[in-house]
Structure formats: C-alpha cells, structure tokens
Amino acid sequence: MTLKLGVIGTGAIGQEHIRRCSHVLQGAKVVAVSDINLKGAADAVKRLGLDAEVLSDGKEVINAANVDALLVTSWDPTHEEFVLAAIAAGKPVFCExxxxxxAAGCKRIVDAEMNFGRRLVQTGFMRPYDQGYKALKKVIDSGEIGQPLMLHCAHRNPNVDDSYTTDMAITNTLIHELSVLRWLIDDDYASAQVIYPRATINTHAKLRDPQIVLLETVKGVRIDVEIFVxxxxxxxxxxxxxGEKGIASLPEPASVLLRSQAKRSNAILTDWKDRFIDAYDAELQDFINGVINGELTGPSAWDGYAASVAADACVAAQNNPGVVNISLPPRPAFYER
Amino acid sequence: MTLKLGVIGTGAIGQEHIRRCSHVLQGAKVVAVSDINLKGAADAVKRLGLDAEVLSDGKEVINAANVDALLVTSWDPTHEEFVLAAIAAGKPVFCExxxxxxAAGCKRIVDAEMNFGRRLVQTGFMRPYDQGYKALKKVIDSGEIGQPLMLHCAHRNPNVDDSYTTDMAITNTLIHELSVLRWLIDDDYASAQVIYPRATINTHAKLRDPQIVLLETVKGVRIDVEIFVxxxxxxxxxxxxxGEKGIASLPEPASVLLRSQAKRSNAILTDWKDRFIDAYDAELQDFINGVINGELTGPSAWDGYAASVAADACVAAQNNPGVVNISLPPRPAFYER
Amino acid sequence: MTLKLGVIGTGAIGQEHIRRCSHVLQGAKVVAVSDINLKGAADAVKRLGLDAEVLSDGKEVINAANVDALLVTSWDPTHEEFVLAAIAAGKPVFCExxxxxxAAGCKRIVDAEMNFGRRLVQTGFMRPYDQGYKALKKVIDSGEIGQPLMLHCAHRNPNVDDSYTTDMAITNTLIHELSVLRWLIDDDYASAQVIYPRATINTHAKLRDPQIVLLETVKGVRIDVEIFVxxxxxxxxxxxxxGEKGIASLPEPASVLLRSQAKRSNAILTDWKDRFIDAYDAELQDFINGVINGELTGPSAWDGYAASVAADACVAAQNNPGVVNISLPPRPAFYER
Amino acid sequence: MTLKLGVIGTGAIGQEHIRRCSHVLQGAKVVAVSDINLKGAADAVKRLGLDAEVLSDGKEVINAANVDALLVTSWDPTHEEFVLAAIAAGKPVFCExxxxxxAAGCKRIVDAEMNFGRRLVQTGFMRPYDQGYKALKKVIDSGEIGQPLMLHCAHRNPNVDDSYTTDMAITNTLIHELSVLRWLIDDDYASAQVIYPRATINTHAKLRDPQIVLLETVKGVRIDVEIFVxxxxxxxxxxxxxGEKGIASLPEPASVLLRSQAKRSNAILTDWKDRFIDAYDAELQDFINGVINGELTGPSAWDGYAASVAADACVAAQNNPGVVNISLPPRPAFYER
Incomplete structure (x- = not known):
C-alpha cells in the first residue's frame, strides 16, 4: 500500500518534508496540502511536482476522505489545534x-490520545533517529560503562541573528537535548539551574550567550549542557x-583526515542540516512504516509533553538564580516504552 | 513512474538487491525473476512478499514485456551473456x-553498447557511492592537497575460509581498489608488481597472505595496496x-569513543556489509534514477573492462617476480566522464 | 656552582625529590637531611648513596652553614613553621x-616573605611545568581561541582507599586544578558551588564520589570540574x-595507536606518576636554576595562598547547597607576574 | 664522579652536544675541544662559558690526560680516523x-673494537631513545600484535634546499629508518628496491622527490618507506x-586539540629538532651513564656498520630498477644484544 498524506503548513520545513516523502522515502505520497498562505501552498505543489489537492484549511485536510495520515508543519501556535483535530478524526499525525x-496544551493532546485509546501521535524529535545517538545508546544499554552518573553536553552553533533571544536558547536549542537525553538514559528530569558565563563579544543585547544548563534527573544523574549559539x-x-566503569561519547561525524599546513585536521560541520539530515529521513520513514504497520513507536505525545515541562522549568531557571524543580506526573502505562 | 525490474539470479546478492528495491529504495519494483534453481527463485519471491512472476530463464526475463530494466546477479560466468542480451533488447542493465x-568478455560488452549508441550498462562497483570515498574525492578535486603523487592503501579482512586462494586476493578483494582508485584520482593503471611479505600463521597452504600490490598509473602516481585477508x-x-601539498585519508567510520579499562577506543567494523551497506543502497538508487531520467552516470561497462584488464595484470604479477605492464586502449569518447 | 640543598622530611615524596636532585637534575646536591624519624632519614641517606649529614631537626638543616636552599617535604602541618624559618634565615625554600x-598560615608566609623583601619561596605546584598545560596556555595566550569563557575539566582516578574522604576531593585532588587553572587563564576565583551526582557503587560510606565543582572567576569565566576518584x-x-572563537583542549599523552580485537585504541595511563613525572623534574630544576640565578619565577607563596583560600571555599561549598563566595585580597605588586 | 669529555668538532652539532652536556645532562663536563677551525672552537668555548682547553688537533684531545671519553662531531670523513684513535687510546667514544x-670504514672500527676486547664505541643513532619508538617496541615485544609481517613508514620533511640531492634521501634521511627499524623488530635487511613516484613540482633538477624504498628483511618482513623531503x-x-593479530603505530607527538574555523586540528611539527630533542638528550645521557658504569649499551659500532651496508645497497637500488641484495656478515657474539 501507499500511505496518502495530508500536509498542513507548506513553509520551509513543510516543503522539506514533502520533498522527503516524495523523493527519498518509501511507501507514502502527499495527496493534500493547506497553508494559511494559499497561494504559497499552490506554488509549492507546483514546484515540487505533486499530484495533490490544495485545500483552504487544515481541518479540511484532516477530514479529506483520501487522506490517511497527517503531517503538521504549520505555525507553532496552531499545532495543538490540528493535532487534536487529527485525533478526533482518528487519523495518525506527525507533528513537528x-x-x-x-505544557498544558501538550497535556491536552496526551489526554485526547489516551481517550482515543491508541497511539496516533508522533512528535517531531529526530535525534533518537540519528545513527550517532543510536550507537551511543547501544553502548549505554550494553552495560559496558555501568550505570550513567553524569552527562557533559554541548550544543554549539556558529552564529544566530538578532531575532534569537535568551529564552530561545531553551525553546529552540536545548529542546533537542531535553528530548534526546531522557530517551538516551531512560530517565526524567527533576530540576534545572541556569548559569551564565562571561558573555561572548559576538552576541547582542537580547541574548545571553553562552549559557550552561544544569539538570538533575530522577535517578540523580547530573547533566550539564553548554549552549553556545x-x-x-x-x-x-x-x-x-x-558511567561507573567508563565513558562513552557521541561519535564525531565521519570526515577526511587532512595533513596540510602543519596541521592534522578533520572538518567540523557548520550547518545543522548536514549533521541531522539522515535522522530527519529516518524519523519520517519510521512514522510512515508505523502507520502502515498499525503501531507508532517513535517519540510520543508524552515525550512532547515531558520535554515541554522541562523546557518551561529551564526558562524559569534562566530568570532565577537558584534551582527550579521539574515535576512531571508519573508516566501512564499507555506510554510505556 | 515506477520502474519495473527483472532480476536474473536470486542467490544471496540477488535477494539482497530485491529487498533493497522493494523496501528501501524509491521508484522501482521487481516484477519478474529467474534463477537456475527455479524452486529457489519461487521461494524467494514468496519470502520477500513480491508480486513478481518467476520465469524459467534469464532471457525470458529480459524479454518480458513488462520489464523495463534488469539486474544481473547470477553466477559470474553467465553475466556476459545476459548483459549482451539486455543490450540487444535495448534495456538498461545493472550487472554485479x-x-x-x-577482459575479452568485458570488451565485447563495451563494443555492443557502443554499437547500440547509448549507455545501457552500469557495473556493480559500489565504492564510488560510499560517503567516505566521495568526501575524499572532493578534497582531492578541490586541489587542497595538490596533485596526487602516491596512494597508500590497505584492504584487511578478519579471516577467510579454505576456499579463498592466492589469486582471489586480486579477483575478489583488490578488484574493489582497482575499481575505485582510478575513479578517485581520475587516472589509469600502467603496471603492476606483487610482493609477498612473510606469511601470517593464520593462512592456509593455498593462500599467500598478506600480499602487497604495487601499481603505477599513467600519470606516474605510485599506489601500494596491502591485502591482508x-x-x-x-x-x-x-x-x-x-599530494604535493598535503595528505588526505579516507574517513574512519563514525563510532562511539569509549574510555574504559585503561583504553580510549573506537570500534572497528568486522563485517564488510556494515561498512558498505549504504553504498549498495546508493548505487542501486542511482541506477534506478538514471534509468528513469534516461541517463546512466554510474560505473560504466568501460569501467568494468578497465578493472578487468588491471586485475588480469595483477594476477600475472602474482606469478612473476618483476613488473607487469597494464595496457588499456585509450578511453573512447563514448565513455568520457 | 653546585647548589647545596637541605631536605626536611625523608618520607616517600622527600626521597623522590632527593633521587631527582641526585640523579636526574643538574646543578644541585643534597648535603643535609632531617626527619621526625631519624633512623628513617639515616636509612634513606644510605640507600640513596648520598654524601649528606643527618641532622636531628629541620631547624638545624635550615641553619646549617653548608646549606644554600631548602626542600620542605615533611608532614603537612609542619610546612608553615619550616618555611617561616627558612625565610627568617634568608634561604630559598621549595615547599611541597x-x-x-x-589560608591564614599561607598568609603569614606571604607577609614574612614580603617583609624580607625578595622572593624566597616556591610552592610545589607542578602542573604549570607539564608540557601539556604549557602548550595549552600558549594557545590561549596566542589569542587563537579568543577570550576564555568556560572551562570544562575532569580529574579522574581509578580508585582510592577507605582513608580518602569527601573533603579530600578538594584538598588532595581539586587542589591541582585550583592551582593550575588560575595560572592557565590568568584569573582568580570568585565563587564556588558543589553538586553531587548519583554516587558510584564503587565508593564507600565516607566519600561522595563523583562530585562536580562549579567555579566562577573574577572575569566571569565559568569552570566546571568533575572529580571522580x-x-x-x-x-x-x-x-x-x-573561547569566543574556538576551543582548545589539554593534549592527551602520546601513545601507540593499536588496531586489534575490533578496536582502534590508545592506552590511558593509570598512575598519576606516569602522567606528571616530567613536570616534577621540571619544577625542581626550575627552583634550582632560579636559586642559582637569584630569581625565583615558579609558583609563589601568593599562589599557595590563593589556592588555599579557594580550597577552603570549596570545602565550605561541599557542606552548603548554594554558592560560596571566594574572596582573595588584591594581589600585591610584589607578586606580579 | 664527573665524566670529563673531549669534543672533536665544534660546528653546529658539536656545540649542541656541548650545551647538552653542560646545561641539561648529569654527570659530565667538557674539558677539552678541538676543531679544524681553531678560532671557531675558541669562540664556542667562550660563548658556551666552558672551562675547557682548546687543543689544536683531535688526536691531542683524545690523548689529553684529563679526558675520560670523547664526542666525535667533526666533518663526516674524519669520523673513522678519530674513532679508531679513541679505541687505540682505550677511551670510550660517542660518534655522531x-x-x-x-661500510669498509665501519668494518675497520668494528674490527678494532673487537680486537680491543670491550665496547668503547656508541654510534649516534638517537631514535631508539625516542619515547615514541620505545613505546612502539614495547607493544611489539609484548606479543600483542603477533609476529610483525609488514612495516609502512614515512619520513617527510617540509622542504630541502638545492644542495640536497637524490642520494641524500638515503644517506641523510632514510639512514634514520635504517638504524631504528632493525632495532625495532630485531631483524636485519636482506634486499632493497627503490621506486620513484611522480615527482613533486616542489623539487629541483638534482633531486627525485618523493621516493619509496622497499626493504625485505632476513625474516621476510616487508618494509616500505616513503621519503618525501x-x-x-x-x-x-x-x-x-x-602484525599477525594487530597493528601498532608510532605515537603522534602530544599536542593541543583545537576546534576552530570549522576544523578539529592538532599541530604537526615542522622542525626535526622539536620532534627528537628529548631523544638526543637521552642518547647522550645514556652514553655518559654507560661510561661511568663501565658498560655501553646504546647503538654499537656494529649497528653503525649494519646501517652503512644497508644504505650502500639502497643507493645502488636508486640507480637500478630491480632488487639489490643486502648482505651483512653474521653478527659476532661480541655484539649480541
């Protein structure tokens, strides 16, 4: 079978996912799209050579008879509404x-999905699909380094523009670590603290950069994440x-070793797309396969909720010199991995 | 469009390519297969869940009306016959x-294809599709290390069984370097010499292991390849x-860095499939895309011929203490890259 | 000239320094020793083949007419007394x-030395003499990575015995980082905080292990040090x-790269002596040369005092969930580097 | 005791060894020097602040009553004469x-030393004193990689001037590998072949650069050495x-890992002095210690002879397209390690 997808939101990331489904992945095709900018949606359909209807509203896409499953890649504040509508329609939905x-909005989605009685939602966290994180998790799970005690992390970006503000270090950047680390060590966050090192001269007035976020988990693991954008x-x-017996590090991306100009060097990537493009492919293929096989196993609505609760606490900690508690309700059996 | 493939030969590699086309790659499906073992072919079709006809003979597959293109994965000595038949039928063919x-057989294919007037043949050399070799070629082509002067290579395998004999170090093993190195530095081989180091205790009576093959190219580049199986x-x-200004090395596969038991270590792969599986996917996807787009750009029949001529000289050099010339006719314009 | 040394304290480290001065370094010889265990001192003199007098008391060594300079390697609580006596005698003194x-004791030494009017004291901090730290400092000082913003450090030891308690993570272990990091980035500590990760199963009741110490410097640099013994x-x-433009890491000790058993690996040292033995040689040679040339340039009494003030704050922070201020008086011109 | 040294030849390397003996090493001092340029010798004595006599001739230095041992650092063609004279005088001699x-000259020295009946000569091969080669030998001798089968080596230099000619690739450059590799794997050379890759544009008319020297040892080990100056x-x-079970590589010199400008990099040295200065110190200290202890254990006259025989064959192989035999007489018991 070929899964027929409806895509809500045809901006940059929407078009990227459409391209992926149409030219890279197996088993799906896009049959309907919508966007708040209708003309933009129509242009995208033409440019990407799709045989897809352009509908005037996301709800129409959700309810279109020929749409089997949804991709929500619209403006962030509209995600909740569309995901809830997809659940109401009983259709699987991948939400960026x-x-x-x-967090309250995430919780409403969790509740709706549990009410429905079967997983319909996959949250767009792609790092668990990265080969590097998968290899790292395999080493941890093998017991080779013993029980994890500390994680030292860094998330560094060459530069950001003036629209990127202090809180976005959490909501746009750290969110990736918040989503992947709890999966990596199968644990949840218990508290957060933010400390501000001397600022780089390369930042601007509305952005404290770098920042260090200190997290403690329920099992007592201490995590430090340097965010330096x-x-x-x-x-x-x-x-x-x-860990108790050893240390495992995320693989460096493979690269040519160069000996030249009195240096042995390996290139460092400069664009996040180069780093994680394969993971984006894998997460969406996993969603397609999951829908076809009748069982979603990727990041759940609960994972989206847990990351959201943690992110809220981290933003609070940015404005508070002390430690901020993170309290997540116990994970429902519905979401047991 | 979906490309309809016929597969001749449903042994291990044939099944692997069928799986690939059916479950990993985009744009193709297998519609007909054959094998000298008809029952084996039928079983494979069932096991892989294909909607494909089992035909009694490779020629029938080639000529089946619903078959757009061929994969030849049959017993080595039958390759020539099937490739020639595919050319005669004017159908694109990927030949393992x-x-x-x-070399004479390769030359007959080259001649037939040139007679036909358009490229129909892709030879199953997958290393140029490996991300590592592509990255290495990019560095070389950038001029960053200047003109290549020497290549130091190694092809090492954990172990082989008793059926692997001295000549197979060339025909089964070195053949991969012979195919990829001339592409890598855009050059051709001019001579070969083989030297035999002290043999490992882990070999058997019919295999001299390790071996070192010394190649000189037309441009004077010196290549040494250690083969140690x-x-x-x-x-x-x-x-x-x-190169004249620096040195570039094939990337090591990405892997977790482990600190444990008084060692910093990275895992080394032990199975060639893990090393090159992505390249196999990419070569076949490239064939599919090439057929759909009407232009094959992967390794050509000429490339298959050139590797064959070089391999013959290397085998001769195994039995000859001196230098053996390698003489390839000039590359026809038809095969210019 | 040959510098004539008196050594106070002939325990393990004393004997090690005597061996160093007698068999490795240039320009000095040991002419007098003392120890609270007189027989032990006499045995050491014999075993090391010294032509040295055994005196009954450290003060006698200090005042012996043929002693030009002192090494104080006695029991920690006696250091202050002997260093003050050496200053009183106007003799250069290297104090472990x-x-x-x-901190008050250190301050008394600082005051005595300033009163004397010329540097006589070198504190036994050897890390600034390590080739690795020197190379790292050179990179920092070159401006290549811009202004330092954060330091991520780890001090890991295979294991400790039951006599090693929580506070010793500061006084025996972190003290090395406290001494070297302020030198490395030419800065001083402003505050300390200690956080306790989940404890390893390999520790004992009186030792919280691992610990993370968070330091802030006067210039706002944030330092995290993982101590895991x-x-x-x-x-x-x-x-x-x-730094603002790049990151520099302490060199890994040079070691053979081994490819074996499906691993690429480099050995990690397991004994601190192997890691820093060359630095011990260099610090003492520097003291000898400094005395001969009439100018001490190694770690000063002030450096000993500054590390002591910081260590006290870190120990306080071990028993306090919040941030502990570190306040060091301004560095006197006398101690300007 | 302090060993009293006479130095014959006060050019660059002579002055360097004098500085070493006077300011770095233990147990020796220079008491007499000579040079063909007497004024130069006098100037060196003054500049280096020595309390040493300037004698008009090397023989006078050898026979001076207060000279215990000799360093021969004069013009290459005079080495043999001075070493033979030192042996005749029964005095230990370190010869650069x-x-x-x-080779015949080396053999005369070997014969004279054997006649004398006790080792008096140390040849100035410093690589066995390099920590890296020592660590590599330790791994080989441990059996961890099994029996050595092949060695892949490179000797690369940033550039040479016009006075450096093709044969110097052997006599000035490869000589270091010839001396250290037979020690490293406890073997001797059996044959040599030289192949010339495409020449770099950065060479000049009298120098073929790079070159590859292929050596076979008595035990059948195959060695390739790239020489690229x-x-x-x-x-x-x-x-x-x-080896049969694994591969061990010479350590890279320790260096800061830098992340900057889209590269992870380690500096590569550009001057041989930085690479091997510690080995020069160690070889001369070993000579001093050996003389004082009455037993020389460093590279012997036989080692100098064996390297010379191999170098002669390599130079012959530069002018001969085939394989040149290297035949060294059996090692006399006198020189057993």
Whole structure:
C-alpha cells in the first residue's frame, strides 16, 4: 500500500518534508496540502511536482476522505489545534516540534490520545533517529560503562541573528537535548539551574550567550549542557556519558583526515542540516512504516509533553538564580516504552 | 513512474538487491525473476512478499514485456551473456561485478553498447557511492592537497575460509581498489608488481597472505595496496592520498569513543556489509534514477573492462617476480566522464 | 656552582625529590637531611648513596652553614613553621603543597616573605611545568581561541582507599586544578558551588564520589570540574577551554595507536606518576636554576595562598547547597607576574 | 664522579652536544675541544662559558690526560680516523652518525673494537631513545600484535634546499629508518628496491622527490618507506607495524586539540629538532651513564656498520630498477644484544 498524506503548513520545513516523502522515502505520497498562505501552498505543489489537492484549511485536510495520515508543519501556535483535530478524526499525525506551545496544551493532546485509546501521535524529535545517538545508546544499554552518573553536553552553533533571544536558547536549542537525553538514559528530569558565563563579544543585547544548563534527573544523574549559539567555529553537538566503569561519547561525524599546513585536521560541520539530515529521513520513514504497520513507536505525545515541562522549568531557571524543580506526573502505562 | 525490474539470479546478492528495491529504495519494483534453481527463485519471491512472476530463464526475463530494466546477479560466468542480451533488447542493465569473467568478455560488452549508441550498462562497483570515498574525492578535486603523487592503501579482512586462494586476493578483494582508485584520482593503471611479505600463521597452504600490490598509473602516481585477508582484528579499509601539498585519508567510520579499562577506543567494523551497506543502497538508487531520467552516470561497462584488464595484470604479477605492464586502449569518447 | 640543598622530611615524596636532585637534575646536591624519624632519614641517606649529614631537626638543616636552599617535604602541618624559618634565615625554600594547612598560615608566609623583601619561596605546584598545560596556555595566550569563557575539566582516578574522604576531593585532588587553572587563564576565583551526582557503587560510606565543582572567576569565566576518584578506567586529566572563537583542549599523552580485537585504541595511563613525572623534574630544576640565578619565577607563596583560600571555599561549598563566595585580597605588586 | 669529555668538532652539532652536556645532562663536563677551525672552537668555548682547553688537533684531545671519553662531531670523513684513535687510546667514544663514510670504514672500527676486547664505541643513532619508538617496541615485544609481517613508514620533511640531492634521501634521511627499524623488530635487511613516484613540482633538477624504498628483511618482513623531503606540510615521521593479530603505530607527538574555523586540528611539527630533542638528550645521557658504569649499551659500532651496508645497497637500488641484495656478515657474539 501507499500511505496518502495530508500536509498542513507548506513553509520551509513543510516543503522539506514533502520533498522527503516524495523523493527519498518509501511507501507514502502527499495527496493534500493547506497553508494559511494559499497561494504559497499552490506554488509549492507546483514546484515540487505533486499530484495533490490544495485545500483552504487544515481541518479540511484532516477530514479529506483520501487522506490517511497527517503531517503538521504549520505555525507553532496552531499545532495543538490540528493535532487534536487529527485525533478526533482518528487519523495518525506527525507533528513537528513543539507538540504545543505550552505544557498544558501538550497535556491536552496526551489526554485526547489516551481517550482515543491508541497511539496516533508522533512528535517531531529526530535525534533518537540519528545513527550517532543510536550507537551511543547501544553502548549505554550494553552495560559496558555501568550505570550513567553524569552527562557533559554541548550544543554549539556558529552564529544566530538578532531575532534569537535568551529564552530561545531553551525553546529552540536545548529542546533537542531535553528530548534526546531522557530517551538516551531512560530517565526524567527533576530540576534545572541556569548559569551564565562571561558573555561572548559576538552576541547582542537580547541574548545571553553562552549559557550552561544544569539538570538533575530522577535517578540523580547530573547533566550539564553548554549552549553556545555564537561559537563561530562550527555546528558541534557533544554528549559524553560518564558511567561507573567508563565513558562513552557521541561519535564525531565521519570526515577526511587532512595533513596540510602543519596541521592534522578533520572538518567540523557548520550547518545543522548536514549533521541531522539522515535522522530527519529516518524519523519520517519510521512514522510512515508505523502507520502502515498499525503501531507508532517513535517519540510520543508524552515525550512532547515531558520535554515541554522541562523546557518551561529551564526558562524559569534562566530568570532565577537558584534551582527550579521539574515535576512531571508519573508516566501512564499507555506510554510505556 | 515506477520502474519495473527483472532480476536474473536470486542467490544471496540477488535477494539482497530485491529487498533493497522493494523496501528501501524509491521508484522501482521487481516484477519478474529467474534463477537456475527455479524452486529457489519461487521461494524467494514468496519470502520477500513480491508480486513478481518467476520465469524459467534469464532471457525470458529480459524479454518480458513488462520489464523495463534488469539486474544481473547470477553466477559470474553467465553475466556476459545476459548483459549482451539486455543490450540487444535495448534495456538498461545493472550487472554485479564482475561484468564478465575475462577482459575479452568485458570488451565485447563495451563494443555492443557502443554499437547500440547509448549507455545501457552500469557495473556493480559500489565504492564510488560510499560517503567516505566521495568526501575524499572532493578534497582531492578541490586541489587542497595538490596533485596526487602516491596512494597508500590497505584492504584487511578478519579471516577467510579454505576456499579463498592466492589469486582471489586480486579477483575478489583488490578488484574493489582497482575499481575505485582510478575513479578517485581520475587516472589509469600502467603496471603492476606483487610482493609477498612473510606469511601470517593464520593462512592456509593455498593462500599467500598478506600480499602487497604495487601499481603505477599513467600519470606516474605510485599506489601500494596491502591485502591482508586474515588480519584477525577487523574489516579495515584504508586509503591515504599523498599530494604535493598535503595528505588526505579516507574517513574512519563514525563510532562511539569509549574510555574504559585503561583504553580510549573506537570500534572497528568486522563485517564488510556494515561498512558498505549504504553504498549498495546508493548505487542501486542511482541506477534506478538514471534509468528513469534516461541517463546512466554510474560505473560504466568501460569501467568494468578497465578493472578487468588491471586485475588480469595483477594476477600475472602474482606469478612473476618483476613488473607487469597494464595496457588499456585509450578511453573512447563514448565513455568520457 | 653546585647548589647545596637541605631536605626536611625523608618520607616517600622527600626521597623522590632527593633521587631527582641526585640523579636526574643538574646543578644541585643534597648535603643535609632531617626527619621526625631519624633512623628513617639515616636509612634513606644510605640507600640513596648520598654524601649528606643527618641532622636531628629541620631547624638545624635550615641553619646549617653548608646549606644554600631548602626542600620542605615533611608532614603537612609542619610546612608553615619550616618555611617561616627558612625565610627568617634568608634561604630559598621549595615547599611541597600545601604551603600551609590553613589560608591564614599561607598568609603569614606571604607577609614574612614580603617583609624580607625578595622572593624566597616556591610552592610545589607542578602542573604549570607539564608540557601539556604549557602548550595549552600558549594557545590561549596566542589569542587563537579568543577570550576564555568556560572551562570544562575532569580529574579522574581509578580508585582510592577507605582513608580518602569527601573533603579530600578538594584538598588532595581539586587542589591541582585550583592551582593550575588560575595560572592557565590568568584569573582568580570568585565563587564556588558543589553538586553531587548519583554516587558510584564503587565508593564507600565516607566519600561522595563523583562530585562536580562549579567555579566562577573574577572575569566571569565559568569552570566546571568533575572529580571522580573511583572511575575505574584510568587516571585521566581533562581540561577544555572554550573561547569566543574556538576551543582548545589539554593534549592527551602520546601513545601507540593499536588496531586489534575490533578496536582502534590508545592506552590511558593509570598512575598519576606516569602522567606528571616530567613536570616534577621540571619544577625542581626550575627552583634550582632560579636559586642559582637569584630569581625565583615558579609558583609563589601568593599562589599557595590563593589556592588555599579557594580550597577552603570549596570545602565550605561541599557542606552548603548554594554558592560560596571566594574572596582573595588584591594581589600585591610584589607578586606580579 | 664527573665524566670529563673531549669534543672533536665544534660546528653546529658539536656545540649542541656541548650545551647538552653542560646545561641539561648529569654527570659530565667538557674539558677539552678541538676543531679544524681553531678560532671557531675558541669562540664556542667562550660563548658556551666552558672551562675547557682548546687543543689544536683531535688526536691531542683524545690523548689529553684529563679526558675520560670523547664526542666525535667533526666533518663526516674524519669520523673513522678519530674513532679508531679513541679505541687505540682505550677511551670510550660517542660518534655522531655516520660512524664512517663507507661500510669498509665501519668494518675497520668494528674490527678494532673487537680486537680491543670491550665496547668503547656508541654510534649516534638517537631514535631508539625516542619515547615514541620505545613505546612502539614495547607493544611489539609484548606479543600483542603477533609476529610483525609488514612495516609502512614515512619520513617527510617540509622542504630541502638545492644542495640536497637524490642520494641524500638515503644517506641523510632514510639512514634514520635504517638504524631504528632493525632495532625495532630485531631483524636485519636482506634486499632493497627503490621506486620513484611522480615527482613533486616542489623539487629541483638534482633531486627525485618523493621516493619509496622497499626493504625485505632476513625474516621476510616487508618494509616500505616513503621519503618525501619537500612535502610542504610538516615534519612527519610515521611507522606502522602490521602484525599477525594487530597493528601498532608510532605515537603522534602530544599536542593541543583545537576546534576552530570549522576544523578539529592538532599541530604537526615542522622542525626535526622539536620532534627528537628529548631523544638526543637521552642518547647522550645514556652514553655518559654507560661510561661511568663501565658498560655501553646504546647503538654499537656494529649497528653503525649494519646501517652503512644497508644504505650502500639502497643507493645502488636508486640507480637500478630491480632488487639489490643486502648482505651483512653474521653478527659476532661480541655484539649480541
């Protein structure tokens, strides 16, 4: 069978996912799209050579008879409404992060899905699909380094523009670590603290950069994440897991070793797309396969909710010199992995 | 459109390519198969859940009206016959290496294809599709290391069984370097010499292991390839290109860095499939795309021929203490890259 | 000239320094020793083949007419007394860390030395003499990575015995980072905080292990130091300096790269002596040269005092969930570097 | 005791060794020097602040009553004469490489020393004193990689001037590998072949650069050494030992890992002095210690002879397209290690 997809939101990321479904992945095709900018949606359909209807509203896409499943890639504040509508229609939905712009909104989605009685929602967290994180998790799960005790992480970006503000270090950047680390060590966050190092000269008035976020987990693991979005030198994602018997680090992307000009060097990527493009492919293929096989196994609505609760606490900690508690209700059996 | 493929030969590699076309790649499906073992072919069709006819003979597959293009994965000595038949039928054909078991056979294919007037043949050399070699070629082509002067290579395998004999170090193993290195540095081989180091205790009476093959190219580049198929420790492919201004090395596969038991370590792969599986996917996707777009750009019949001529000289050099010339006719304009 | 040394304290470290002066370094010889265990001192003199007098008391050594300079390697609580006596006698003195067991004691030494009017004291901090730290400082000072903003450090030891308690993570272990980091980035500590990750199963009741110490410097640099003294896998010292334009890391000790058993690996040291033995040689040679040239340039009494003040704050922070201020008086011109 | 040294030859390397003995090493001092340029010798004595006599001739230095041992650092063609004279005087002598400019000359020294009945000669081969080669030998001798089968080596230099000619690739450059590799794997050379890759544009008319020397040892080990003295990018010494079970590589010199400008990089040295200065210190300290202890254990006259025989064969192989035999008489019991 070929899964027939409806796409709500045909901006940059929407078009990227459409391209992926149409030219890279197996088993799906896009049959309907909508966007708040109708003309933009129509242009995208033409440019991408789709045989797809342009509908005037996301709800219409959701309810179109020939649409089997949805991709929600619209403006963040509209995610919740469309995901809830998809659940109401009983159709599987892949929603780009954030699942909702508030923890309460995420919770409403969780509740609706549990009410429905079967998983319909996959949250767009792609890092668990990255080969590097998968290899790292495999080492941790093998017991080779013993129980994890500490994680030292860094999320570095060459630079950001003036629209990127202090809180976005959490909501746009750290959100990736918040989503992947709890999966990596199968744990949840218990508290957060933010400390501000000396600021780089390369930042602007509305952005404190770098920042260090200190997290404690329910099991007592301590996590430090350096967020440095004007680091100049490259896009560099680091995760080091210190266990009782050894330490495992996220693989560096494979690259040519060069000996030249009195240096042995390997290139560092500078664009996040180069780093994670394969993971984006894999997450969406997994969604397609999951829908076809009748069982979604990727990041759930609960995962979206848990990340949202943690992110809220981290933003609070940015404005508070002390430790902020993170309290997530117990994970319902419905969402057991 | 969906490309309709016929597969001749449903042994291990044939089934692997069928799986690939059916479950990983985009744009193609297998509609007909044959094998000398008809029952085996029928079983494979069932096991892989194909909607494909089982025909009694490769020629029937080639000529089946609903077959757009062919994959030849049959017994090596039959490759030539089926490729020639596909050309005669004017159908694109992907042929697993070797293109033919003799250089003369390869040449007959080259001649037939040139007679036909358009490229129909892709030879199953997958290393140019490996991300590592592509990255290495990009560095070389950038001029960053200047003109290549020497290549130091190694092809190491944990172990082989007793059916692997001295000549197979060339025909089964070195053939991969012979195919990829001339592409990598855009050059051709001019001579070969083989030297035999002290033999490992881990070999058997019919296999001299390790061996070192010394090649000179038309441009004077010197290549040394260590072939060591009982190296015990892993599957390890090395290529170091020494240029006038610097040196570039094939990337090591990405892997977790582990600190444990008084060692910093990265895993080395032990199975060639893990090393090159993505390249196999990419070569076949490229064939599918090439057929759909009406232009094959992957390894050509000429490339298959050139590798075959070089391999013959290397085998001769195994039995000859001196230098053996390699003489390939000039590349026809038809095959210009 | 040959510098004639008196050594106070002939325990393990005393004997080690005597061996160093007698068999490795240039320009000095040991002419007098003392120890609270007189027989032990006499045995050491015999075993090391010294032509040295055994005196009954450290003060006698200090005042012996043929003694030009002193090494104080006695029991920690006696350091202050002997260093003050050496200053009183106007003789240069190398004092093993700690300079004194309290910050107040260190301050008395600083005051005495300033009163004397010329540097006589070198504190036994050897890390600034390590080739790795020197190379790292050179990179920082070159401006290549811009202004330092954060330091990520780790001090890991395979294991400790039951006599090692929580506070010793500061006084025996972190003290090395406290001494070297302020030198490395030419800064001073402003506050400390200690956080306790989940404890390893390999610790004992009186030791919280691992610990993370968070320091802020006067210039706003944030430092995190992981102290993990039962890490099992090796003796591993890490320092990563994150600057405005790049990141520089302490060199890994040179070691053979081994490919075997499906791993690429480098050995990690397991004994701190192997890691820093050259630095011990260099610090003492520097003291000898400094005395001969009439100018001490190594770690000063002030450096000993500054480390002591910081260590006291860190110990306070171990028993306090919040941030503890570190306040050091302004550095006197006398001690300007 | 302090060993009283006479130095014959006060050019660059002579002054360097004098500085070493006077300011770095233990247990020796220079008491007499000579040079063909008497004024130069006098100037050196003054500049280096020595309390040493300037004698008019090397023989006078050898026979001076207060001279215990000799350093021969004069013009290469005079080495043999001075070493023979030292042996005749029964005085230990450290002779810079080459021991003599012909194999026959080396053999005369070997014979004279055996006649004398006790080792008096140390040849100035410093690589066995390098920590890296020592660590590599330790791994080989441990059996961890099994029996060595192949060595892949490179000797690269940023550039040379016009006085450096093709044969000097052997006599000035490869000589270091010839001396260290037979020690490393405890073997001797059986044959040599030289192949010439495409020449770099950075060479001149009288120098074929790069060159590859292929050696076979008595035990059948195959060694390839790339000699590339205008490689531009750095001074880079590589040795990879391929054994039956694994591969061990010469350590890279320790260096800061830098992340900047989209690269992870480590500096490569550009000057051989930085690479091997510690080894020069160690070899001379070993000579001093050996003389004081009455037993020389460093590179012997036999080692100088064996390297010379191999170098002669390599030079012959530069002018001969085939394989040149290397035949060394059996090692006399006198020189057993």
């Amino acid at each position: 992060k954030p699942l909702a712009v508030t 004007n680091c100049q030198y490259g896009y560099d994602i680091q995760t080091e897991v210190v | 290496k070797p293109l033919a078991v003799t 009982n190296c015990q420790y892993g599957y390890d492919i090395q290529t170091e290109v020494v | 860390k700690p300079l004194a067991v309290t 039962n890490c099992q896998y090796g003796y591993d010292i890490q320092t990563e300096v994150v | 490489k080459p021991l003599a400019v012909t 205008n490689c531009q990018y750095g001074y880079d010494i590589q040795t990879e030992v391929v």
